[in-house]
Amino acid sequence: WGGGSCWVTLRVSGWKSPLTIPGGTRQSPINIQWRDSVYDPFLKPLKISYDPTTCLHIWNNGYSFLVEFDDSTDKSIIVGGPLENQYRLKQFHFHWGAINDWGSEHTVDSKFYPAELHLVHWNAVDYPSFEDAVMEGNGLAVIGVFLKLGARHEGLQTLVDALPAVRHKDTVIEFDEFDPSCLIPSCPDYWTYAGSLTTPPLTESVTWIIKKKPIEVDEDQLEAFRTLLFTSDGEEERRMVDNFRPLQPLMNRTVRSSFQ
Numbered sequence: 363w364g365g366g367s368c369w370v371t372l373r374v375s376g377w378k379s380p381l382t383i384p385g386g387t388r389q390s391p392i393n394i395q396w397r398d399s400v401y402d403p404f405l406k407p408l409k410i411s412y413d414p415t416t417c418l419h420i421w422n423n424g425y426s427f428l429v430e431f432d433d434s435t436d437k438s439i440i441v442g443g444p445l446e447n448q449y450r451l452k453q454f455h456f457h458w459g460a461i462n463d464w465g466s467e468h469t470v471d472s473k474f475y476p477a478e479l480h481l482v483h484w485n486a487v488d489y490p491s492f493e494d495a496v497m498e499g500n501g502l503a504v505i506g507v508f509l510k511l512g513a514r515h516e517g518l519q520t521l522v523d524a525l526p527a528v529r530h531k532d533t534v535i536e537f538d539e540f541d542p543s544c545l546i547p548s549c550p551d552y553w554t555y556a557g558s559l560t561t562p563p564l565t566e567s568v569t570w571i572i573k574k575k576p577i578e579v580d581e582d583q584l585e586a587f588r589t590l591l592f593t594s595d596g597e598e599e600r601r602m603v604d605n606f607r608p609l610q611p612l613m614n615r616t617v618r619s620s621f622q
């Protein structure tokens with residue numbers, strides 16, 4: 363184990379992801395210890411402007427279900443917050459548990475939420491493509507939004523209604539005119555830290571922006587996520603649940619907050 367690099371691939375209900383990567387110093391997800399986060403008065407409000415006509419399709423890629431956007435223009439972008447320039451929306455996806463006691467990737471004071479939304483953006487100012495940006499320290503910006511059990515979320519319901527059509531891995535349906543800002547709490551408060559993708563290639567290229575306030579969804583909506591499958595049509599069915607990566611060491615990082 364020592365200082366050497368070691369690969370441990372954890373096979374948890376189809377969620378293959380190395381536990382640690384060689385030389386990783388800024389891996390995600392992490393536990394956010396509220397009292398250890400440092401208020402940074404220089405953090406700007408995050409500005410979100412998405413164009414619903416850039417929404418393309420929903421697909422089940424065997425990791426999660428994701429909604430992909432046309433990122434060939436600057437129509438759907440975020441700017442401000444901890445970011446040096448604007449980032450283009452590429453896709454959003456979720457992580458969730460088999461039961462409501464866990465499911466999120468990040469935790470707050472070691473508390474899990476039943477699910478977590480990730481909106482993945484890339485730095486199209488400095489890099490020619492998403493694939494290039496994935497390899498750069500300031501290449502990506504991911505907004506994380508916690509989901510908690512509560513009232514039904516009308517905006518999410520549009521997505522939930524489409525899930526039966528993407529039940530199996532590698533199924534896709536057209537999905538248009540969806541504005542994902544309806545899934546982001548209006549409260550401006552967030553934490554931010556330098557991290558990584560939580561799926562392969564696990565590159566340390568993500569500026570994480572984790573919203574302090576969760577959104578509320580109801581039990582039926584969480585159950586709808588759990589009806590998805592890791593497996594393709596014709597394979598032995600394995601329910602798509604617990605598709606989150608284990609917590610990673612904070613190492614030499616500080617989590618900043620935009621609020622006091």
Ligand SMILES: NS(=O)(=O)c1c(F)c(F)c(S(=O)(=O)CCO)c(N[C@H]2CCc3ccccc32)c1F
Nearest residue numbers: 425426428455480482504558559560561562563
């Ligand atoms: N939690 S997370 O935000 O780190 C994250 C995921 F958790 C996740 F599942 C995916 S994916 O596209 O479903 C699976 C591909 O890795 C991506 N997709 C990214 C990662 C690599 C890649 C390559 C092309 C298009 C999208 C992505 C992701 F950024």
Ligand SMILES: [Zn+2]
Nearest residue numbers: 455457480560
């Ligand atoms: Zn994710």
